[in-house]
Amino acid sequence: MTWRTELEQAAARLREAAGAADRAERLIAASASRLSADDTERRRLALAEKLRAAAAGAATGWLGADLAAIAPSTPVWTDEPSTPAIRIGEAELDDAPAFPALAGLLGKGHLVCDADAADPRVAGMLQSLLLRVTAAHRNLEVSLVDGVTLGQVFAPATALVDAGIAGPVATDHLALARILTAAEKRLTELRDISARGQSIADRPFHLIVIAGLPPEVGKSMRERLAALAHAGPSARCHIVLCGWRNAPHREPVPAIEHATYLSCNANEVRLGTLPLPVALDPAPSPALARAVYGSRAQQRREAGELSVADLVPAELWTASSRHGLTTVIGRDQAGSATGGDVEVSFDDATPHWLIGGRTGGGKTVFLLDVLYGLATRYSPEELELYLLDFKEGVSFTEFTPSHLDPSWIPHVRAVGVESDREYGVAVLGALRAELTRRAGLMKRAGATRLARLRELRPEVRLPRIVAVVDEFHVLFAGNDRLAGEAVAHLEELARKGRSYGVHLVLASQTISGIEALYSKKDSIFGQFPLRVALPGAKHLLDEGNDGADGISVGQAVLNDAGGIRGRNRTCRFPDASSAEDLLTGLRHQLWERRDSDAEPIVFRGFDEQHLTEDPAFEALAPTHAPRALIGRAVDVHMSTVGYQFDRSPGRHLAILGTSAVAADVLAAGAISLGHQHEPGTVAFQIAVTAVGVDDTAAEVAGELERLGHECTRLAPGSILTGKRGTPTYLIWFGADGADGHTARLRDLLLHGPADGVHLLGWWRGARRFLDDIGGSAGREHCAGIVALNIAANDLAAITGGYERSWEARSNRCLVIDRHAGTETLAVPYVRPGRLDGLPSQDAPARKVETR
Numbered sequence: 001m002t003w004r005t006e007l008e009q010a011a012a013r014l015r016e017a018a019g020a021a022d023r024a025e026r027l028i029a030a031s032a033s034r035l036s037a038d039d040t041e042r043r044r045l046a047l048a049e050k051l052r053a054a055a056a057g058a059a060t061g062w063l064g065a066d067l068a069a070i071a072p073s074t075p076v077w078t079d080e081p082s083t084p085a086i087r088i089g090e091a092e093l094d095d096a097p098a099f100p101a102l103a104g105l106l107g108k109g110h111l112v113c114d115a116d117a118a119d120p121r122v123a124g125m126l127q128s129l130l131l132r133v134t135a136a137h138r139n140l141e142v143s144l145v146d147g148v149t150l151g152q153v154f155a156p157a158t159a160l161v162d163a164g165i166a167g168p169v170a171t172d173h174l175a176l177a178r179i180l181t182a183a184e185k186r187l188t189e190l191r192d193i194s195a196r197g198q199s200i201a202d203r204p205f206h207l208i209v210i211a212g213l214p215p216e217v218g219k220s221m222r223e224r225l226a227a228l229a230h231a232g233p234s235a236r237c238h239i240v241l242c243g244w245r246n247a248p249h250r251e252p253v254p255a256i257e258h259a260t261y262l263s264c265n266a267n268e269v270r271l272g273t274l275p276l277p278v279a280l281d282p283a284p285s286p287a288l289a290r291a292v293y294g295s296r297a298q299q300r301r302e303a304g305e306l307s308v309a310d311l312v313p314a315e316l317w318t319a320s321s322r323h324g325l326t327t328v329i330g331r332d333q334a335g336s337a338t339g340g341d342v343e344v345s346f347d348d349a350t351p352h353w354l355i356g357g358r359t360g361g362g363k364t365v366f367l368l369d370v371l372y373g374l375a376t377r378y379s380p381e382e383l384e385l386y387l388l389d390f391k392e393g394v395s396f397t398e399f400t401p402s403h404l405d406p407s408w409i410p411h412v413r414a415v416g417v418e419s420d421r422e423y424g425v426a427v428l429g430a431l432r433a434e435l436t437r438r439a440g441l442m443k444r445a446g447a448t449r450l451a452r453l454r455e456l457r458p459e460v461r462l463p464r465i466v467a468v469v470d471e472f473h474v475l476f477a478g479n480d481r482l483a484g485e486a487v488a489h490l491e492e493l494a495r496k497g498r499s500y501g502v503h504l505v506l507a508s509q510t511i512s513g514i515e516a517l518y519s520k521k522d523s524i525f526g527q528f529p530l531r532v533a534l535p536g537a538k539h540l541l542d543e544g545n546d547g548a549d550g551i552s553v554g555q556a557v558l559n560d561a562g563g564i565r566g567r568n569r570t571c572r573f574p575d576a577s578s579a580e581d582l583l584t585g586l587r588h589q590l591w592e593r594r595d596s597d598a599e600p601i602v603f604r605g606f607d608e609q610h611l612t613e614d615p616a617f618e619a620l621a622p623t624h625a626p627r628a629l630i631g632r633a634v635d636v637h638m639s640t641v642g643y644q645f646d647r648s649p650g651r652h653l654a655i656l657g658t659s660a661v662a663a664d665v666l667a668a669g670a671i672s673l674g675h676q677h678e679p680g681t682v683a684f685q686i687a688v689t690a691v692g693v694d695d696t697a698a699e700v701a702g703e704l705e706r707l708g709h710e711c712t713r714l715a716p717g718s719i720l721t722g723k724r725g726t727p728t729y730l731i732w733f734g735a736d737g738a739d740g741h742t743a744r745l746r747d748l749l750l751h752g753p754a755d756g757v758h759l760l761g762w763w764r765g766a767r768r769f770l771d772d773i774g775g776s777a778g779r780e781h782c783a784g785i786v787a788l789n790i791a792a793n794d795l796a797a798i799t800g801g802y803e804r805s806w807e808a809r810s811n812r813c814l815v816i817d818r819h820a821g822t823e824t825l826a827v828p829y830v831r832p833g834r835l836d837g838l839p840s841q842d843a844p845a846r847k848v849e850t851r
């Protein structure tokens, strides 16, 4: 083989660009022996020329050109370079620049230098290298470490830090340790992705540039660096490591694999074993640095501004939910503006999700992103939403109509804001009933999957259902009957939901929330394969899976395998809370496409309920089975709760408790009865033996008279003694003590209904009431009880002494019909503004004195 052929082959290999300098060095070494003295000069020059040409092919443009020759206006690259070689200086022949000295970096290996940036030659080389890499690689994350010049060497690259392409410069060993931890985590994540056979080629390179090690760096950190260097290139992690030298009296530094070594002494710099000295590149001009870093930072900012708009499809409602639901939630990889879209799904693999994170960790924002993503992809035919929130807050009011904005998201069937546990259990119960309905449909159709059922029964509406329960652990508080029901419902929904298209999202901001679920039933916990860990999430991922440690607000770790290690995917999601206008616009678009005017049922735990606003009240008409309307049930449909009167003994209604709300309930009962009788067919008698309720009593009388009813007022002392025609309702504000005629009261209770005489009475004292009706023997004499602020044991004495979980609270009552065997938790009707006037939401009782 001729010398010339050898050179050409070497040049070809150089163009492969995997370590141009190494190859040049071998080439020169091999050639040196053949150089005869007389043609040495000519041949060396020719060789240098060849190598220059080869290097120019291996490292082009930003990666290889003389930076002094590049105009600041030269655009940075938008496509990734195809070769890994980068110029770090020029090899010198007889003190003259001969050819570019290249090293293989991103995509190839590392660069290690024994001197640090305190040496101006090294500082200049680092600055030019960082500029080249930045200009050439669009998809790049940088970590900067400078333990010797306090970050001075990286000052020209501040724009990278500002744009988030580089983290703040680490100047001490603690900050370096954090960088190593993050790099190790990232490495594991990428290696796991590769191990699953997925490509990581679109992931950003991570370049760690160490201008000099902080003095405190010890053996273990040096070993971590060596280990990172060993595994790094296969996970797109590369290191430029300066100041890597054996220090006197210390153990030698470990070898760095995959590295090109630079050694600097006072006189010259050598690259590997290249037999020529190298003049390292000087720092680029400030104008060039400003232009390159500035334009990259600008690009990153533009690309990095992740918006809710990025989650929304170009066309609304085009997707089918037959095989599942999928939406984009954000972009891949912590901080990468160029990362790919990350999708999340409700499907066979991840039918249910569990979300955790500390308060303020972005849970509400994440849920908003998901819900808008889904609601814009799937029509209400394909998707229905049930949204429950147990905490104080406004998480889901976004989806419901309000006075200011009548629009709503048409997929939403029910929303609970500051819901009671009872409401939550009712919603879960309703979903369970839907599961049963679907199971029946499937059996009859002979289908085993929802997709098949939809094919066989296209006329049946079978959307997938997503039920979100925020702060779900509240359901388990108390460990009582309700908690038991909640667990039973959740277990059933979690187990069978996959087959029937009912999906759960449980979210909690507390560790105890997750633990509560875990301790209830292992089987439930295991039914939630998709884990979404937000900042501060604990116990959500497997023990030993620390993937969520150190993520910041706006980032989430998604794990689709129940939290096991190796299945983490870190993504960024947009801040829906700062996109109000966009969300409003979307909501209007969706609302305008609705095919039904049925508003979602909104249960707001703190709302007053008014009789006149209940459609059931408007619909009242004369009937043979009149009902006193009392309030709205804490159930999915917020059904109207009433107490029916008929002629059986004991059909009376007692409202118990000192709360001023009691007078309103009595008034609502009386007025609603007035609407169910033809004028002249019934008489109303009103008695007031409590102070402070005259206005209410007068309003009731006025309204009943307006309806055309005879309405008389009974004076104290004659309430139970006077004669009365029939049928009659005795409306009694303050019946405690029975006006001194307990025997007559009992007679009325027992015999009145047969004659059409019914009592609606308000007792402030539960025990007084029990005495008045004849103690426990008289329980049956008054079948209807509305319990307001009375104690559980008092209520138990009235109803029969069995265990009950009643807990008196503001704006709630328990409506008991002993004959029907029902107990209904309800929000009682009050006059508008009543709750504002109460001393405190928590202490609704107002003392009402007896005359």
Ligand SMILES: Nc1ncnc2c1ncn2[C@@H]1O[C@H](COP(=O)(O)OP(=O)(O)OP(=O)(O)O)[C@@H](O)[C@H]1O
Residues within 6 Å of the ligand: 357, 358, 359, 360, 361, 362, 363, 364, 365, 366, 393, 509, 553, 554, 555, 572, 573, 574, 575, 576, 577
């Ligand atoms: N993706 C994001 N990007 C930027 N900022 C965000 C992002 N997500 C949330 N934030 C910020 O964090 C704040 C808290 O978020 P969010 O209300 O979702 O928290 P949370 O976990 O629901 O808290 P809490 O449970 O206390 O209501 C938001 O107001 C917003 O400013």
